[in-house]
Amino acid sequence: MYPRPIPEDARIQRALYLGGVALVVILWLLPLLAVMLTSIRSNEELMAGNYWGWPQKFSLIENYKAVFEQTAMLRFFLNSLLITIPSVIGVLILSTLTGFVLSRYPFRGSNLIFALFVGGNFLPAQIMMIPVRDLMVRLGLYDTVYALIIFHIAFQTGFATLFMRNFIAALPGELFQAARAEGASPFQTLRHVVVPLVRPALAALAILTFTFVWNDYFWAIVLTQSDAVKPVTAGLNNLRGEWTSAWNIVSAATIFVALPPVVMFFMMQKHFVAGLTMGAVKG
């Protein structure tokens, strides 16, 4: 291991080291902590210029209540769920299928198709913006959640195919040979061999896709317009324009937007880290 592990019996040294790292974490997250602190501060205190002192009065409930009652954040939050959940499900289904075929049924051109999925995933959003927007307008889907769902499923399928293809390719080949020897059709192989085994990969992929789609801002502003369909990211930015001096409300809304991906991350941290490293490293 590198750096050299601090010996188990050097208790004091270990405690000091941990304390030092904790201090670095606090500095690292200081910008976020400041916003959290502001989100529980009252408006009067902000007016009086108390930005950094300990809050004299905690307005946690008032501020978050104001976010729910006086702004459209709750609507945006619901929109984000309506966009994100179907997108994740769609991506999981499509990429299991493409990953299965590209890893287990090699044919002429299968490597090229795989390379297109992988390469397309790195393209900047702007290169497809105009035609995608035009397509959604012509389909009558512009400014509906379907426009975002369709786009996100299409785009995330690139990364997800890379991910599932590598995972299924790493499964023991004997399983597939046995399935073939018993005369299982591709559909039966998918159902009885692949699906039960890819569950951990699907969990990792689900949390990654959830985070990517939830956090999207660009497509939210390109493909939607009205408050009735806008997701939280676009909504938050609008809110910031409307509530310029009410920093406590904006901060509370910011924390509210950040919460779902952060909570998901802490709940499924192992999957998230494993997914991200595998996606990037295994290529």
Next chain:
Amino acid sequence: MSRLWRRNRHWVTPALFLLPGLILFGTVILAASIETVWISLHDWDGIGAKTWVGLANYIELADDPQFYVSLKNNVIWLLIFMLAPPIGLALALIVNQQIRGMRILKSLFFVPLVLATVTVGVVFGWVYDPNFGLLQLLFGAFGGTAPALLSDETFVTFAVAAAGLWPQIAFCMILFLAGLNSLNDDLIAAGRVDGARGWRMLRHVVLPQLSQVGFIAIAVTVIGALRSFDMIAVMTSGGPYGSCTVLAYQMYQESIFSYRFGYGAAIATVLFVIMIVFIAWYLNGLIKAERSNA
């Protein structure tokens, strides 16, 4: 019929499995990207008919001062983002100790990565606020006043890119931690026997083993820097006076705000060409690595 099916199902079913994903990705992502190149040869307001103008959009672009501002800012983003891999490595080295409680600290380091870029933008807007931001707190402690970075034409791009660095460092840190976990213990032990310690150990024994992960961290960071859009849109809308646009943002502005879709498409195409070089370099590196592993 059923004989025909049985004889062909070994390839028909897989083809049917592949098609939905392939068609969706092929039309919405790949064909759309190519269509943009086609649109860039036209004059188009986004609604009416397209008028063929050949290379006129590109010729105009070559004379557009804003284009060079964007290009310059893209380079600044790239240079600032190059700090992410070394800082990420340093943080990974710091937390790579097995002490009770280290796991939770490690995950706290990753938090910026799961935040939406809009969130990061709002958070750093707060940091940079000249009246009460963290930066002012820092300057105030030394009796100074913080510069209003986001309204300063010289510093604005540096400030926004530095904010974008925050999640990028966390990403590099995750990659390097994975790399540190797969180090070859025998080589490290041999290094220790030979008296290599600290910096020399890092330089001669550890870093060579991290070369693949390092390559990925750098490549992902380069691509991330060139894709930057959200932070600029949220923090400054490209201002002040268009001084902090990048190609991605300028393209959006020309298309959505000025209805010059052909011109926007031309900017997107230039960005596309720049990116393709890096994407090809990255994929080529990955393929090489996979071959040498196999």
